[in-house]
């Protein structure tokens with residue numbers, strides 16, 4: 001073959017044979033490039049399992065491409081950034097056009113655009129057809145909206161894609177939302193028997209990657225001991241089938257519940273497969289709809305699950321594309337604290353944080369409420385600089401890619417954008433954690449004590465936050481109710497809370 005004219009870039013989270021980048025592939029003139037860049041693993045201090053998942057999935061995808069006779073250049077362990085590695089290849093080959101799907105990280109998108117300008121080559125950056133909602137549709141929806149709220153976007157998506165609606169666009173069973181049936185704690189005795197997630201044996205590629213990561217990134221956080229993620233499309237499909245058959249039935253009711261030694265609960269654990277594009281969200285939603293009828297599942301669980309994919313996943317992606325790069329800089333409360341060091345090793349006396357962070361380090365996974373209401377809630381109440389918190393989430397979860405991580409962390413958990421798409425900050429005291437888990441049973445701290453030696457740091461910081469921002473909360477009808485309970489706390493106790501909170505905030509590393 002003469003020198004290829006077009007270079008098709010496939011990034012580590014674009015592992016889809018149906019990708020827009022491959023739609024018009026010409027076997028005579030095109031060449032695919034995939035790049036393992038050390039830089040990508042290190043620009044945030046990534047969890048070992050996250051690095052291993054990306055590398056194993058990429059190498060398996062490369063094998064699939066080769067099996068299909070695609071001409072592929074696969075660059076292993078490049079010490080250069082993705083853009084610089086590309087540059088070398090383009091210059092060497094005299095490539096005329098670079099084709100890719102829009103990267104899921106703004107940073108990479110800009111780097112590739114700059115590269116094409118610098119080299120004076122044509123860039124064909126295509127919209128990612130993985131998502132239900134196009135940029136244009138999202139921008140249209142946003143136009144003239146006073147408030148950007150998931151609920152209305154989600155209803156539009158349901159109607160547009162004819163999911164759980166009748167021919168007139170009315171919701172199945174007359175209701176858009178079944179939250180009141182969902183989101184219960186586990187029974188007092190505990191979660192009982194939960195069907196375990198599907199397990200996968202490591203093939204030669206994965207074994208090699210695990211060995212490589214454990215040696216090369218040995219000082220990175222987290223463990224590889226429990227590495228059990230789908231690394232191919234076939235495995236991802238198996239995981240989906242297994243989930244809808246065995247674990248979906250209790251997803252809705254217990255989606256917010258937490259319990260020690262119950263890292264996955266009834267959750268799907270499909271985010272990494274979807275985010276790597278091994279699975280398409282449409283096939284996930286379709287599988288859930290089929291399972292609903294086949295296994296006579298509750299509509300509440302089915303709707304609750306579909307809302308996460310068709311609603312939240314699409315919504316946060318739309319917000320990311322709309323609000324970057326501002327989203328990464330927002331700091332509504334002007335918080336400046338450093339992230340406590342125990343976020344990286346789990347060594348804290350707070351049982352809730354220890355469990356959520358401990359399982360995160362072990363698996364690279366925690367479920368939504370652990371991320372939002374345990375680690376996220378604490379980071380907000382502890383007044384941590386949003387960019388430090390976002391870097392932690394991006395580094396530590398196997399499913400973390402900036403388009404989904406950042407809006408969830410900065411926008412939802414930290415309220416860093418001042419409520420652009422949430423009505424009020426998601427904050428809670430230890431009472432919420434006590435209600436939704438068994439964490440408080442064996443904790444050194446007491447969830448209902450607001451100050452003093454045994455006071456729960458979450459509770460102290462929660463009331464401190466309300467006291468500090470009282471005027472702001474009371475000025476807005478959306479947040480006025482949040483401070484209602486403050487009236488029941490005497491001025492003297494409020495002072496003690498403030499003093500105790502200062503002590504905690506000055507000693508975050510040792511609580």
Ligand SMILES: Cc1cc2nc3c(=O)[nH]c(=O)nc-3n(C[C@H](O)[C@H](O)[C@H](O)COP(=O)(O)OP(=O)(O)OC[C@H]3O[C@@H](n4cnc5c(N)ncnc54)[C@H](O)[C@@H]3O)c2cc1C
Pocket residue numbers: 266267268269270271272274275305308309312313314316366367368369371372376393394397399400401404405406408409412413
């Ligand atoms: C602070 C914070 C950071 C987060 N970071 C990420 C991240 O980096 N990557 C990521 O995929 N999700 C992230 N989420 C969203 C959510 O927590 C994860 O998608 C979910 O925990 C993944 O586990 P699961 O596959 O078992 O999900 P399930 O609970 O089974 O939900 C099903 C699917 O719905 C989607 N979903 C659910 N909630 C959300 C949401 N809020 N936003 C987008 N998609 C959602 C996911 O694709 C998920 O696989 C974050 C949430 C918070 C609060």
Ligand code: SF4
Pocket residue numbers: 350351352353429430431433434439440441443444445446447456457458459
């Ligand atoms: S008492 Fe407070 S710190 Fe301890 S587990 Fe409960 S909420 Fe967490």
